[in-house]
Amino acid sequence: MKYVRMPIEIESPEEMGYSTIQYNLAESSVRDIRLSDLNIDLSNLVLFYGEHKGIPKLRETIKEKSKILSADDVLVTSGAATALFIAATTLLNPADHLVVIRPNYGINLETPRAINCAISIIDLKFEEEFALDVNKIRKAIQPNTKLISITNPHNPTGKVFDENIIQQLVQLAEENNCRLLVDETYRDLNFQTPLKPYVAERSPNVISVSSVSKSFGAPGIRIGWLICRDKKLMHDFLAVKEQICLCNSVVDEEIAFHLLHNKKTILEKNHEHIRNNFAYFKQWFAQQKYLEWVEPTAGVVCFARLKAQYKMDTEMFYEKLYSQYSTIVGPGHWFEQNKIYMRIGFGYPVFEELKTGLNNLNACLEQSM
Numbered sequence: 518m519k520y521v522r523m524p525i526e527i528e529s530p531e532e533m534g535y536s537t538i539q540y541n542l543a544e545s546s547v548r549d550i551r552l553s554d555l556n557i558d559l560s561n562l563v564l565f566y567g568e569h570k571g572i573p574k575l576r577e578t579i580k581e582k583s584k585i586l587s588a589d590d591v592l593v594t595s596g597a598a599t600a601l602f603i604a605a606t607t608l609l610n611p612a613d614h615l616v617v618i619r620p621n622y623g624i625n626l627e628t629p630r631a632i633n634c635a636i637s638i639i640d641l642k643f644e645e646e647f648a649l650d651v652n653k654i655r656k657a658i659q660p661n662t663k664l665i666s667i668t669n670p671h672n673p674t675g676k677v678f679d680e681n682i683i684q685q686l687v688q689l690a691e692e693n694n695c696r697l698l699v700d701e702t703y704r705d706l707n708f709q710t711p712l713k714p715y716v717a718e719r720s721p722n723v724i725s726v727s728s729v730s731k732s733f734g735a736p737g738i739r740i741g742w743l744i745c746r747d748k749k750l751m752h753d754f755l756a757v758k759e760q761i762c763l764c765n766s767v768v769d770e771e772i773a774f775h776l777l778h779n780k781k782t783i784l785e786k787n788h789e790h791i792r793n794n795f796a797y798f799k800q801w802f803a804q805q806k807y808l809e810w811v812e813p814t815a816g817v818v819c820f821a822r823l824k825a826q827y828k829m830d831t832e833m834f835y836e837k838l839y840s841q842y843s844t845i846v847g848p849g850h851w852f853e854q855n856k857i858y859m860r861i862g863f864g865y866p867v868f869e870e871l872k873t874g875l876n877n878l879n880a881c882l883e884q885s886m
């Protein structure tokens with residue numbers, strides 16, 4: 518395996534230093550919480566090795582009220598990032614083939630590249646409102662295709678693919694005896710529509726991935742999970758996890774349990790914040806001179822771009838936005854797209870920060886033309 522660091526990680530706010538950024542419109546999550554916000558007492562926690570799959574009460578809470586899934590269909594991992602790594606390294610060898618959508622979160626592309634398998638990339642296009650065409654995926658499938666990989670709700674567009682598209686993909690995976698990976702890291706940020714069950718419920722060929730990072734504002738505890746009904750595959754996933762880390766931190770797992778146990782209350786509060794910010798963001802976009810967007814439906818980001826009639830030096834623009842306005846967005850190259858595209862996050866900032874951040878963005882665009 519040959520690992521390459523990804524621009525989205527090298528240039529991430531945490532690597533640049535949070536204290537250097539006042540208006541952070543680059544995040545795809547809600548604001549990070551403090552341990553003290555949780556009113557949780559960990560003083561009696563025994564710091565033993567945790568159960569390798571993840572502590573049972575946490576796995577039970579992750580599967581929610583599903584009558585189809587069991588707690589044994591859940592494997593707790595260090596964030597969704599590790600879940601994606603485990604899935605790719607278990608399912609793909611150099612002789613195998615992957616069909617994956619782009620733009621996408623980096624690991625979904627980068628780990629398969631490190632494995633050096635054959636990859637067919639299906640590009641979602643702004644002009645097509647980032648729609649996912651199942652026929653393109655169908656045509657890309659080859660005899661050695663082991664995995665179809667999508668992200669839904671989608672990062673960086675905030676798009677939610679139609680129910681019927683997801684169902685067709687599940688069928689496609691079954692017919693072709695391959696797996697469908699659905700990165701559902703943003704599922705709990707479905708702030709406009711009722712939450713749907715994990716796609717992994719529908720077939721043993723499906724693997725769902727998610728975490729507490731984005732919707733609970735707890736990326737620092739590094740808790741995510743894989744869900745799959747295929748027992749043999751779950752056994753293989755566990756073997757990978759044991760070779761990486763044996764088990765998760767029991768402290769992290771206890772905090773994650775607390776978050777998921779109080780999910781309803783926490784998400785109600787977070788969704789209200791997101792809806793307020795989104796309402797303002799929509800008004801701002803309605804008057805936006807330089808940028809255009811495909812309005813997102815879930816998550817807390819959109820993938821906007823510079824309108825065709827405008828030209829700017831993108832390097833200078835991002836540099837000025839950061840150094841003069843202390844504001845950042847996620848530039849297109851984080852997602853292997855031209856830098857005229859930018860991911861703008863509206864869930865992380867508090868309301869006043871969002872307003873100022875968007876004003877700064879507009880002023881910097883104005884100056885850069």
Ligand SMILES: Cc1ncc(COP(=O)(O)O)c(C=O)c1O
Nearest residue numbers: 596597598622672702728730741
């Ligand atoms: C689609 C997607 N999957 C996975 C991850 C990784 O998240 P985690 O913090 O749970 O590892 C991210 C982070 O940005 C993401 O956007």
